Amino acid sequence: MFQGEETLVGEGPVLLTYGEGIAHIQLNRPETGNGFDVDLMRQFQEVVMQVHGDSRVRAVILSGNGKIFTGGGNVKDFASKGAELPHYLRMATAYLQICVSGLVNLEVPVVTRVHGFAAGGAGLGLVCASDIVICGASARFMAGATRVGMAPDGGATATLSKIVGFRRAMDLVLTNRFVDAQEAERIGLVTRAVPDDQLDEAVLTVARQLAAGAPRAQSAAKRMMWNGLARGFESALPDEAREVAALSGTGDAMEGLQAVIEKRQPVFKGH
Known part of the structure; x- marks a missing residue:
């Protein structure tokens, strides 16, 4: 993606590359729709901390590998835990909180690239914890938590209503309806929506502008x-x-x- 790109973390559920003053964090579980589980969130935390300690970094791009940005929690992984699920989710939620808090507390701006789909506490939480969000025209968003008998997490209960307004946030959380890219831009859930074939260029242009800033x-x-x-x-x-x-x-x-x-x-x- 960058000129003179350097690979910092080249394998595992979260990748990290660097170039032009920009760190690119990429979710890398395409076979599960970049579904969040403890292993992914643990590495996500480690990558964010690595970025935090790198004085070369002036901006961050967050993206997902594969067909979608993220479908949220790894539902199959959760279902496999059986009676141990509450304990597992306490651990998973703790990691997710650290991850979204880490993005908010990074000293550099975070530009999130959304393609395909962003859902669940993890997906919506990451979107809401980003400084600038650019999505492709075919992207869709959904809260999703109550659909599987759970509640929103990833900080979304605090951030979503501040971003889109209380009534609209309550609608999204309770009905789990899909929000397309055009509505997401109109209600402020994303900074802007661009044609799918222009998404990479739009994200990189903004990241480069931020990396050149004070x-x-x-x-x-x-x-x-x-x-x-x-x-x-x-x-x-x-x-x-x-x-x-x-x-x-x-x-x-x-x-x-x-x-x-x-x-x-x-x-x-x-x-």
């Missing part, structure tokens, strides 16, 4: 925007003032101002 400014903006979901207007103001003052003393800020004056593209270096 990293400290983008990190501060991301953190404050996510924190803003859970706080009021007044409590956000001091945090904004502190960050703006701190960022104004950086080399990147001076470069950005000078670039505007000189009518050129800025070159940000992260200091």
